[in-house]
Amino acid sequence: MNNSMLDKLLTANTRLISELSSEHYQHRYRYLLFDRLGVVSELSSIFDETLLETMPADRLAIIKRPTLLHDLSVCPLIVCIAKPNESLNEELLSAAVIQIKNEYLTKKQYVCGFITSALPPEQLADALLESYSRAGKALNKPFLTFYEPFTLDLIRHSYIEPDSHLGLLLPAETSYSFIDTDCDVYTFHSKAFQNDWDFTLRFTNQLLHYNQLNQFELYQIAVTLTDLYEEYDRPQPQKLLSQIINYFYDHKGTKLKNPNDRRVYVLFCIIYGQLTQNEKLTAIINDVIDNEEMQGELGLLLSQEKQALSSLKNNSK
Incomplete structure (x- = not known):
């Protein structure tokens, strides 16, 4: 902490x-x-x-x-x-x-x-x-x-x-x-x-049912983010859980059927900003959604796009 x-x-x-x-x-x-x-x-x-x-x-x-x-x-x-x-x-x-x-x-x-x-x-x-x-x-x-x-x-x-x-x-x-x-x-x-x-x-309501169903996944994302911010001694974002839920259920988040991809999507959005604001990153997400053989690889594919991620983060500040 x-x-x-x-x-x-x-x-x-x-x-x-x-x-x-x-x-x-x-x-x-x-x-x-x-x-x-x-x-x-x-x-x-x-x-x-x-x-x-x-x-x-x-x-x-x-x-x-x-x-x-x-x-x-x-x-x-x-x-x-x-x-x-x-x-x-x-x-x-x-x-x-x-x-x-x-x-x-x-x-x-x-x-x-x-x-x-x-x-x-x-x-x-x-x-x-x-x-x-x-x-x-x-x-x-x-x-x-x-x-x-x-x-x-x-x-x-x-x-x-x-x-x-x-x-x-x-x-x-x-x-x-x-x-x-x-x-x-x-x-x-x-x-x-x-x-x-x-x-x-x-x-x-519907969101309450969804949140109960996905509680473990949402909890794991919260723990991972908290650990990351603590490791790098950076302040944790405000309204962290609200942000996690928003990205987890947004248009792209719900289309990512692989649990690891969905988790990575939320993590990267919170750390760098809304990924779909960058055309190159959006194309990668769409490829993973559309191609079964690429599912589970979103984290690796996104991490290779350091320039796009850096640009997105700077624009999100």
Whole structure:
């Protein structure tokens, strides 16, 4: 993680402390949400076994994920860091943000969300479990793990106005914050719905289904780009996930049937600029699309066109 992203996390930490300590949320419980399929150091103050041993039982609740009922020790854990009208435990909150620095865009992140709710721990755990099941059913899945940060960010990018849809996932009088792919804090608030049909109608759309179907590929592209920018110590582009999705589903992206070609197309577009703005690069892409024997070779073919790529990058600045 480069210095610019570290600075953003420090800003995120300050913002979360300010928001969760604000008068607006003082009457609510405030929580951390951990995915215990992730990994955290035993020395960390947010290590789950330490929390279970040191914190009062009425501040902890397990979200009993159906597929993990055989081992509750790996089910998601919510931790109350402030009861209504109580001062925030800033130490635990900051430890959670520090953990995000260590696990940014790993496959399973331990720290998931920062929650305010009128519900006490056990009731919130039950309500979130119901939400996970309802959202999964709407997408023809047994369960939707929207608490995973990348999954949630991908859901968010499935809407033109995400604030009107994400809140459907939350019980009443609840807000949810998470650190997104750009290392910024994103917060949304509960939205009421009439019944499961109303929920499905308002929560699902075609892009959401596509993003869920292609989540692994989109995630791999995000990880590759992050690694590249970190390796060369360059700032990561703003709205990275939005850019990935735009190129992945644009006219040429959807025509590239080979997964490696489609991945290369997105990577090169983000690094150099929209490839189809250059006639020579566009011709190469069309050749790969039209000729089966060339499929899987887009990365090699594009990398040989250094002059065209350099010209495109300079024009994109």
